Amino acid sequence: MGSLNLKSIRKAFGTHEVLKGIDLEVKDGEFVIFVGPSGCGKSTLLRVIAGLEDATSGSVQIDGKEVITTPPAKRGIAMVFQSYALYPHLTVKDNMGLGLKQMGAPRAEIDAKVGKASTMLSLDPYLARRPAELSGGQRQRVAIGRAIVREPKLFLFDEPLSNLDAALRVNTRLEIARLHRSLKATMIYVTHDQVEAMTLADKIVVLNAGQIEQIGSPMELYNKPANVFVAGFIGSPQMNFIEAGRLGDSQAKTIGIRPEHITLSRNGGDWKGKVIHVEHLGADTILYLETEDTGLLTVRLFGEHRYDVDDVVYATPDKALMHRFGADDRVQR
Numbered sequence: 094m095g096s097l098n099l100k101s102i103r104k105a106f107g108t109h110e111v112l113k114g115i116d117l118e119v120k121d122g123e124f125v126i127f128v129g130p131s132g133c134g135k136s137t138l139l140r141v142i143a144g145l146e147d148a149t150s151g152s153v154q155i156d157g158k159e160v161i162t163t164p165p166a167k168r169g170i171a172m173v174f175q176s177y178a179l180y181p182h183l184t185v186k187d188n189m190g191l192g193l194k195q196m197g198a199p200r201a202e203i204d205a206k207v208g209k210a211s212t213m214l215s216l217d218p219y220l221a222r223r224p225a226e227l228s229g230g231q232r233q234r235v236a237i238g239r240a241i242v243r244e245p246k247l248f249l250f251d252e253p254l255s256n257l258d259a260a261l262r263v264n265t266r267l268e269i270a271r272l273h274r275s276l277k278a279t280m281i282y283v284t285h286d287q288v289e290a291m292t293l294a295d296k297i298v299v300l301n302a303g304q305i306e307q308i309g310s311p312m313e314l315y316n317k318p319a320n321v322f323v324a325g326f327i328g329s330p331q332m333n334f335i336e337a338g339r340l341g342d343s344q345a346k347t348i349g350i351r352p353e354h355i356t357l358s359r360n361g362g363d364w365k366g367k368v369i370h371v372e373h374l375g376a377d378t379i380l381y382l383e384t385e386d387t388g389l390l391t392v393r394l395f396g397e398h399r400y401d402v403d404d405v406v407y408a409t410p411d412k413a414l415m416h417r418f419g420a421d422d423r424v425q426r
């Protein structure tokens with residue numbers, strides 16, 4: 094079991110309030126990801142859950158039990174840090190088994206659990222090595238293995254992939270997804286990489302300036318952002334925002350349309366404009382236009398397209414997929 098319930102979590106450092114009343118329910122077995130801009134309080138919230146940071150007020154319940162005054166080691170959680178935090182003088186095997194050893198588990202149990210985790214993570218050939226003799230990706234797998242061995246109620250990950258290169262990030266991401274499926278464990282994960290969030294999470298929590306802007310599945314956030322902030326934060330390239338008045342809409346303040354929900358033509362369409370930059374990404378082409386109706390507009394076309402800088406083109410949005418936001422920046426449905 095591993096459910097988590099946060100109620101009205103507040104945290105201030107001196108006079109600086111970093112978490113401004115966070116309420117969140119995480120069900121047993123869920124993979125929940127915190128995203129948000131740098132400094133919005135993601136890591137602080139994770140550290141409050143772990144008990145590494147005291148909340149100024151509020152409640153943290155794990156499996157229905159209040160743990161706000163419980164020390165980190167007694168909360169039944171395991172945390173995986175960006176920096177791996179391995180002991181340099183211990184072998185991989187001993188690093189992975191250390192938590193159980195400190196809890197006084199018998200040698201045979203430690204060996205069995207470490208063996209199982211190391212096979213799961215393809216670490217068997219490295220058990221006798223020390224961290225300095227491993228690559229970054231292998232070290233991160235040892236840190237994950239150490240967490241698995243402890244069989245925690247909650248796994249907490251703080252940007253675990255951010256020190257890895259692009260290819261390794263993708264591989265390790267897949268591995269974490271697979272682990273989540275096979276362990277059926279509750280995982281809470283902090284990242285500022287929205288691709289990681291979209292691909293791993295059952296549920297994404299979008300934080301901004303110490304508050305939750307929206308909670309939802311990746312596709313809910315993509316298809317139905319609650320406000321301009323979430324609409325702009327989820328999706329890459331970013332959603333286009335157009336002043337509603339420019340499009341003759343007097344009810345809304347802002348119209349949002351994703352780059353992939355616009356088609357282009359040389360012959361005619363809604364918004365006439367000029368290509369100012371083209372990015373060929375292989376599978377996609379990203380075009381930046383300047384149109385009289387919208388100003389700067391980003392368009393994402395699938396496949397390769399032969400548009401060049403200074404070409405005159407017509408952009409047409411899929412009107413069913415436009416988002417209308419009111420004066421308060423909240424979506425109007």
Ligand SMILES: Nc1ncnc2c1ncn2[C@@H]1O[C@H](COP(=O)(O)OP(=O)(O)OP(=O)(O)O)[C@@H](O)[C@H]1O
Pocket residue numbers: 106111129130131132133134135136137138285
């Ligand atoms: N120990 C501390 N003392 C004072 N201020 C702190 C402390 N820890 C964090 N902060 C401040 O709290 C705010 C939130 O920090 P936090 O690390 O939670 O943000 P974050 O969303 O995880 O950012 P990033 O994506 O850059 O890691 C920041 O303004 C930070 O400077």
